[in-house]
Amino acid sequence: MGKSLRLTRIRNIDVKAHPTFLLALLWVIYYWGYAAGHGVQGVLFGVFILIAAFVSVVGHELAHCFVALRLGLKVHDITLLPIGGVARIEYVSLTPRQEIAIALAGPFLNLMVAGLLSPVIIGILVVRDFGDALSAFLVLQETGFSALIVHLWLVNVLLALFNLLPAFPMDGGRVMRAGFSMIWGRLQATKVAVLLGQGLAISLLLGGILLRDVSLPMVAAFILIAAYVEARMVHLENAMRTLPVGQFVLWDLGGVQPDSPLNYALRGGVRDVAVTVNGTVVGMLWQEAVHPLLNSASKLRVRDVMDTDVLTMDVDDSVYDVHRQMLTTGRPAIPITENGIYRGIFTTDRLIHVYRYLQSGKSPRERYRGFVEALGLAGR
Ligand SMILES: [Zn+2]
Known part of the structure; x- marks a missing residue:
């Protein structure tokens, strides 16, 4: 911040x-x-x-x-x-x-x-x-x-x-949203909690004017911004749940093989690469692990450096699930397979494409509507 x-x-x-x-x-x-x-x-x-x-x-x-x-x-x-x-x-x-x-x-x-x-x-x-x-x-x-x-x-x-106070983004608002989400689902629950937060912000603003106090409108502004950010996040999260990761994968011609020389695997720049044998992912070559070895890359093979702790996900898994896996396991990239065969890699950078996709094809009017909806102002 x-x-x-x-x-x-x-x-x-x-x-x-x-x-x-x-x-x-x-x-x-x-x-x-x-x-x-x-x-x-x-x-x-x-x-x-x-x-x-x-x-x-x-x-x-x-x-x-x-x-x-x-x-x-x-x-x-x-x-x-x-x-x-x-x-x-x-x-x-x-x-x-x-x-x-x-x-x-x-x-x-x-x-x-x-x-x-x-x-x-x-x-x-x-x-x-x-x-x-x-x-x-x-x-x-x-x-x-x-x-x-x-x-x-x-x-x-x-x-x-x-x-x-039972209004977003206060802790009471979070408790209320959690309670509501058991009944209505998270998106709708967030909308209600955000709406109450906005009601609170407006009361504070009016209170500030009536009492001639500057701190109340400051708190109101903070509540409005925090509520908007949260609503936006839940909105994005919801959209990400519906998108298959296959749509955003960086398609790759089969990864590299364990027996390849390391410098051969690194042509085209150091990056996170999947290691495969006959289409099956057997490991990952992390750029973090490769960087300190660049000087001796000609003497090493891929298998000497690769991480054999394999985690793959399927093209039909949602972007949300894949991203969640990346966060919980701390991996910067996850190889994506189709029927068990390696297809390509999903990296943190690809999230920008997901975000652009969610924004694309929308007129300023639609974006404005999305903004209003994210704020929870429009009922559906
Ligand atoms: Zn707190």
Whole structure:
């Protein structure tokens, strides 16, 4: 996600801050230093609160990531934006229950933190002799340890509640989509969840205008973009399920043979090549494995370098299934066979052709309609 700054790395997951995260810092300096009238002490306190909020958000995202890792998914990184965090998890088709487990993990962590802090909050109320819970909010105007704890508690409660809103792309929206997809299928369920997300975004926008608050429209914009991206992805995924991979395979004249000299196999450039014997795939020659051996290629044979862990798929398998196999096995290419005989190779590059195909032959008007449909605005 753009030029984000890497802050730390937890269990192989990069935690990054998006440049716009600086806006949050500027706001804290303005609000606590100037608007609240606490000066330098206020700024320092504001930075502490920002760090507390930041740790809560990272904890929330890490909770999603850890559950995803347990379910065998690949997790790339966590990016912090001024309005929250985004975890990039490679969602390889999950059952609705698994999706719900991942989605609930984040808010659950925040509720747990808030729950653990509750005795401390009650302690503060008793010690400070506050008559009712409402006057406890007066602590929020202060700049001390008690105020920090109350802020931390509040941040976690709000994070949990906001994320549990039943609208896409909030976690609550994901839970709702997973539930709906058991009844209507994923595409229709996404449309409903996206529609509710848009309703929420419009309410936030109106709320922002009424309350003269800039942060609400910012959150609304984020929701709209995230909902659009998700709807688009599910739409593409659905289209990919209907396309046979044979249509997009790079047709190949039989691959290379195990006994061929390596440099003969590499004529025409280093790339991922299938190794075959009488039309049957017996291995793969990965460019990654070949690259370090280029200098000694004349002395080696294909069989010395090839990977014999064979995975092939059929011309009639869908592009979606083949792509999913590539993601789960980490292979950049899969040989495609017809009745067991090697026909050609499908690589990550071919996905661009699939995407172009799905876009081709459409007039601007149809593309616009596709866009509107992807947003879930048009009923069918
Ligand atoms: Zn979340």
